[in-house]
Amino acid sequence: MTAYLITDASIVGGEVADLLLDNGEIVAVGTNLAESIKGGPADAEIIDAAGLIALPGLVDLHTHLREPGREDAETVLTGTRAAALGGFTAVFAMANTDPVADTAGVVEQVWRLGREAGYADVFPIGAVTVGRQGTQLAELGAMADSAARVRVFSDDGDCVWDAALMRRALEYVKAFGGTIAQHAQEPRLTKGAQMNEGALSGVLGLQGWPSVAEEAIIARDILLNHHVGSKLHICHLSTKGSVDIVRAAKKRGLEVTAEVTPHHLLLTEDLASTYNPVFKVNPPLRTKEDVEAVREGLADGTIDIVATDHAPHPVEDKDCEWSAAAFGMLGLETALSVVQHAMVDTKLLTWAEVADRMSYRPAAIGQISDHGQPLVAGAPANVVLVDPAAQREIKSAESASLSRNTPFHGMTLPGKVVATFLRGEPTVLNGQAK
Numbered sequence: 001m002t003a004y005l006i007t008d009a010s011i012v013g014g015e016v017a018d019l020l021l022d023n024g025e026i027v028a029v030g031t032n033l034a035e036s037i038k039g040g041p042a043d044a045e046i047i048d049a050a051g052l053i054a055l056p057g058l059v060d061l062h063t064h065l066r067e068p069g070r071e072d073a074e075t076v077l078t079g080t081r082a083a084a085l086g087g088f089t090a091v092f093a094m095a096n097t098d099p100v101a102d103t104a105g106v107v108e109q110v111w112r113l114g115r116e117a118g119y120a121d122v123f124p125i126g127a128v129t130v131g132r133q134g135t136q137l138a139e140l141g142a143m144a145d146s147a148a149r150v151r152v153f154s155d156d157g158d159c160v161w162d163a164a165l166m167r168r169a170l171e172y173v174k175a176f177g178g179t180i181a182q183h184a185q186e187p188r189l190t191k192g193a194q195m196n197e198g199a200l201s202g203v204l205g206l207q208g209w210p211s212v213a214e215e216a217i218i219a220r221d222i223l224l225n226h227h228v229g230s231k232l233h234i235c236h237l238s239t240k241g242s243v244d245i246v247r248a249a250k251k252r253g254l255e256v257t258a259e260v261t262p263h264h265l266l267l268t269e270d271l272a273s274t275y276n277p278v279f280k281v282n283p284p285l286r287t288k289e290d291v292e293a294v295r296e297g298l299a300d301g302t303i304d305i306v307a308t309d310h311a312p313h314p315v316e317d318k319d320c321e322w323s324a325a326a327f328g329m330l331g332l333e334t335a336l337s338v339v340q341h342a343m344v345d346t347k348l349l350t351w352a353e354v355a356d357r358m359s360y361r362p363a364a365i366g367q368i369s370d371h372g373q374p375l376v377a378g379a380p381a382n383v384v385l386v387d388p389a390a391q392r393e394i395k396s397a398e399s400a401s402l403s404r405n406t407p408f409h410g411m412t413l414p415g416k417v418v419a420t421f422l423r424g425e426p427t428v429l430n431g432q433a434k
């Protein structure tokens with residue numbers, strides 16, 4: 001195994017220093033390591049990281065890898081390659097596959113495919129209900145006890161809308177400290193909904209999706225979870241009202257964690273007026289006021305993490321009329337750039353806080369131990385090197401994903417992932433996937 005000596009990196013939250021990676025670990029952090037390791041790993045490959053920021057490998061708590069079932073949209077291999085290019089060393093794979101990841105067998109298959117691909121560790125999320133049908137609890141315990149060690153469960157794509165079933169799910173996972181990640185969407189309020197409800201949806205003639213459909217479920221589930229004393233996580237929170245509810249709940253000491261996507265930190269509903277379905281997503285893009293509120297919420301810790309909700313769809317599911325198109329956007333390769341643009345360059349977050357929101361906290365919520373750790377000697381060598389001064393134009397044709405549905409196509413965004421290391425092995429070097 002090759003050792004790597006990363007020199008003069010700006011270590012997030014620390015000083016400019018060298019990092020020596022060997023045998024899957026960070027074996028030393030310090031200045032002039034080349035001198036001090038004389039007689040050490042003689043064959044260490046040197047990577048000049050002057051001007052680059054070293055962050056802990058990013059962790060995405062919400063990714064759609066589409067395998068099994070929609071290998072035309074993405075596979076574990078292509079999705080994790082896109083993840084590595086985005087600086088991620090671990091991704092949590094959503095359960096809305098075909099077959100649904102609602103058994104130990106399916107989650108073990110996805111976990112194993114991740115290991116074989118070798119680009120990022122894949123942690124499967126188990127479905128809450130059988131077939132994501134919302135009627136009967138899936139075998140949560142068997143998935144937890146499987147080789148995949150599932151700790152996060154979600155019917156993402158659909159809401160667990162039945163309050164009694166949601167209560168039972170929260171109670172059930174308490175036994176092993178699991179988390180229920182809710183896709184907060186009251187289905188009766190969003191029947192046929194196509195975009196954010198407001199003046200614009202009226203003008204465009206597209207069925208509106210009211211903020212309250214999200215907020216009502218978030219409020220309900222925070223109360224339910226408080227009653228049960230379990231762990232609740234809110235997927236892709238998107239409205240000002242949702243931020244206010246979570247902020248008030250945390251203030252009262254109620255247990256809840258929440259995520260926001262890069263696209264909800266940057267894009268607004270006016271993009272729907274293009275009628276280009278690349279901007280069609282669940283939950284929908286909201287207003288400028290909502291974007292400001294989710295940015296503030298992420299900055300003050302109300303929203304715990306950024307999660308991509310990378311949702312690949314093949315051309316035929318997007319290249320059609322708005323109402324017929326699938327919901328979802330790519331996100332893995334652009335997430336860090338969007339966060340830099342929306343949060344760092346605006347002085348809302350420091351890079352150390354980016355490490356917190358995109359590595360430490362998602363790893364903690366997902367209960368994984370080999371990721372999301374500070375870059376110190378003895379830690380697993382999951383590291384990403386970022387050039388914050390780079391500018392790049394996003395081109396959908398250049399995506400490593402099998403799908404092309406990035407809403408950032410044509411935009412110039414700051415920051416570029418130069419290298420990603422998974423347990424000391426480069427998955428990306430010089431901006432190229434291995």
Ligand SMILES: NC(=O)N[C@@H](CC(=O)O)C(=O)O
Nearest residue numbers: 064156157281282311327328
């Ligand atoms: N976000 C989306 O618009 N789509 C997701 C499902 C989901 O995250 O709810 C998908 O699986 O395509």
Ligand SMILES: [Zn+2]
Nearest residue numbers: 156157183235
């Ligand atoms: Zn969802």
Ligand SMILES: [Zn+2]
Nearest residue numbers: 094156157309
């Ligand atoms: Zn999703």
